[in-house]
Structure formats: structure tokens, C-alpha cells
Amino acid sequence: MSELIGWLGPAWLMVKAAHVIIVIFWIAGLFMLPRYLAYQAETEPGAAEDLHWRQRTRRIRRIILDPAMLLAWLLGLALAFNHGFAGAYWLHAKLLLVLLLSIYQLWIVSVAGRMQCGIRPLSSRALRIANEVPGIATIAIVILAVVRPF
Numbered sequence: 001m002s003e004l005i006g007w008l009g010p011a012w013l014m015v016k017a018a019h020v021i022i023v024i025f026w027i028a029g030l031f032m033l034p035r036y037l038a039y040q041a042e043t044e045p046g047a048a049e050d051l052h053w054r055q056r057t058r059r060i061r062r063i064i065l066d067p068a069m070l071l072a073w074l075l076g077l078a079l080a081f082n083h084g085f086a087g088a089y090w091l092h093a094k095l096l097l098v099l100l101l102s103i104y105q106l107w108i109v110s111v112a113g114r115m116q117c118g119i120r121p122l123s124s125r126a127l128r129i130a131n132e133v134p135g136i137a138t139i140a141i142v143i144l145a146v147v148r149p150f
């Protein structure tokens with residue numbers, strides 16, 4: 001339990017619990033947004049249903065995705081400096097995957113932004129395929145964080 005003597009001291013486990021809770025919200029938002037965009041892509045640009053989906057996707061981004069990604073990084077980096085990076089290859093691999101997941105979020109949010117203007121950059125089918133990415137990433141990230149295979 002060397003983490004207990006890190007800079008977080010006795011707060012370590014509470015910070016880790018907060019990290020896992022926030023990460024659950026983040027991934028939930030990453031599951032919802034591409035799915036909502038897949039439904040929006042099936043509507044006529046400017047139609048009432050399209051305007052409803054624009055409002056819903058704006059809310060997911062503002063209320064869930066942006067704050068959860070920021071907090072997941074803040075709590076995660078606090079844990080990483082508490083744990084130490086030296087020799088923690090599982091953490092290096094995890095940080096790479098989480099960075100790619102963050103870039104995925106920036107990309108899907110940019111797609112949502114264009115769909116807010118009535119553009120349809122991707123088909124509903126392509127968005128459903130894109131919806132699989134957060135799930136696959138989550139499986140790999142959680143195995144790295146819990147099993148620490150290297």
C-alpha cells in the first residue's frame with residue numbers, strides 16, 4: 001500500500017473512488033452522444049425532430065462529457081503522481097489509451113457541432129460503428145487499471 005504514503009496520503013482511496021465514479025459518467029456520455037447522433041442523422045435537417053436532437057446532444061456535451069472528461073483527468077493525474085510513473089508500464093499504456101479516447105471525444109463533439117448546423121458529415125450507420133469505440137477502449141483501460149499486466 002505504498003500509495004498511502006504518496007502526496008494524497010489517507011485521501012488516496014477516496015480520490016480513487018471519485019475517479020472511478022466520474023469515469024463511469026464519462027463513459028456513459030461517450031456511449032450516449034454517438035447513439036443520439038445516429039438517430040439525429042436519420043432526421044431531415046431543420047425538422048422539429050432534428051432540432052430536438054440538437055438540444056439533447058448540446059446538453060450531453062455541456063452537462064456530462066466536458067465536466068466528466070476534465071474531472072477524470074484531474075483525479076487520474078492526482079492518482080498518477082501519487083502512485084509514481086517509474087516502471088508503471090500499465091499506467092503508460094493506460095494514459096495512451098485515455099489520450100486516444102479524449103481525442104475521440106473531441107472528434108465526435110466536432111461531428112455534433114457540424115450537425116448542429118444541419119450538416120450530415122456521417123451516415124447513421126457510420127455513427128453506430130463509431131459508437132463501438134468507447135466500449136472497446138473501456139475494456140482495455142479497465143483491464144490495465146485493475147490487472148496491471150505489466
Ligand code: HEM
Pocket residue numbers: 003016019020023027072073075076077079080081082083091095098137138141142145146
Ligand atoms: C483520464 C485520465 C486517467 C488517468 C490519468 C488515470 C489514472 C489512474 C491511476 C494512476 C490509477 C491507479 C490509482 C492507484 O491505485 O493508486 C487509476 C485507477 C483506476 N482507473 Fe484511471 N485514469 C484515467 C482514466 C480512466 C478511465 C477512462 C477509466 C475507465 C474507462 C479508468 C479506470 C480506472 C479504474 C477502474 C481504476 C481502479 C483500479 C484499481 O485500483 O483496481 N481510468 N487511474
